Amino acid sequence: MDTSVTGTRLIIEPxxxxxxxVVLFSFLLSTFIDRQKTSKWISSYFYSDKSQISKLNLLMKESRSIESERNKLSAQDHYAKWTKxxxxxxKLNDxxxxxxxxxxxxxxxxVGKISSILLFLEKxxxxxxxxxxxxxxxILIESNSLFNSFGFQRFILNMPFGEKNIVSTLFWCIALDIVLQTLYNFGSDVYNTVNIIRSSGVTVEKRNSKTD
Incomplete structure (x- = not known):
């Protein structure tokens, strides 16, 4: 894909x-997925030991039943049965x-294994x-402007030490990640500000209604 900008021609590589x-996928995983909670959910939903859990539930049910029966008895009047x-x-509780x-x-x-897999996929x-x-x-840059006279594209756009007049993969990854993080932080700040304003409005309305 070719994109022309005044005196400059950009060639977009596939x-x-x-x-x-890849950058978007990694950003979404790291930003919106709580790896620990997700690992616990996956483990409990797909890899839980149902037989052991079922056995535990039966033991707990039996424990509650015996405790209820014991509590109905007087330790003095039915000492032998109460002790038994x-x-x-x-024994059940142990x-x-x-x-x-x-x-x-x-x-x-x-959970540890699943968390490691998610971390692998993310990073x-x-x-x-x-x-x-x-x-x-x-991105390839073909330019006849003063842009080529500066070392900007040599030390920044084509880092690390790639060819001249290119945007390297490393630079694109870093730049895109910074943009995404900035947009996310801005969105979060706006969202939090709106919530604070709404909460303040609700509080004022409650106070006014109480005053009336």
């Missing part, structure tokens, strides 16, 4: 689209604690493009 998609139920309840701990440990391992493609294709041009 690779620009791929780089842009209390021992059974203690089993519940152990099983809960095992389930939690198993889930933590799964590795972007880092790979940044370093492996860092000098690959995404």
């Amino acid at each position: 690779f620009l689209t791929k780089v842009t998609v 139920l209390n021992r059974k309840l203690d 089993e519940i604690k152990l099983l809960s701990k095992n389930i939690q440990s198993s889930q933590l391992v799964k 590795i493609p972007l880092y790979f493009i940044r370093f492996w294709y860092s000098r690959t041009p995404v």
Whole structure:
């Protein structure tokens, strides 16, 4: 694709689209996805040990039943039965604690693996493009203007030490990421400001209604 600007001709390389998609994908994952919460959800929804959880629920149900039965008895009037139920309840509670701990440990391992996979998806493609294709041009610049007289395109646009009159992959990745982050921060600030104004308006209306 050719784009002409006064005295300057820009040639867009097809690779620009791929780089842009990777940067956008990485930005969306890192900004809008809570990796820890997402990992927990995936683990609990797809990789939970249903048999162990079902067993835990049955034990807890039995524990509540025995506790209810024991509480109906007087420790003085039915000492033998009360003691028997209390021992059974203690044994059940110990089993519940152990099983809960095992389930939690198993889930933590799964959450850690899933979190690592999400981190890999978020970072590795972007880092790979940044370093492996860092000098690959995404935009070629043909210009007869004073633009070529300065070293700007040599040390910035074509970093790191690529050819002259190009926009390198590394520069495009960094520039696009800065733009996206700036837009996101601006949107967040506007959203927060609007919410504050709305909250202030609601508070004033409540005060006025109470006064009336």
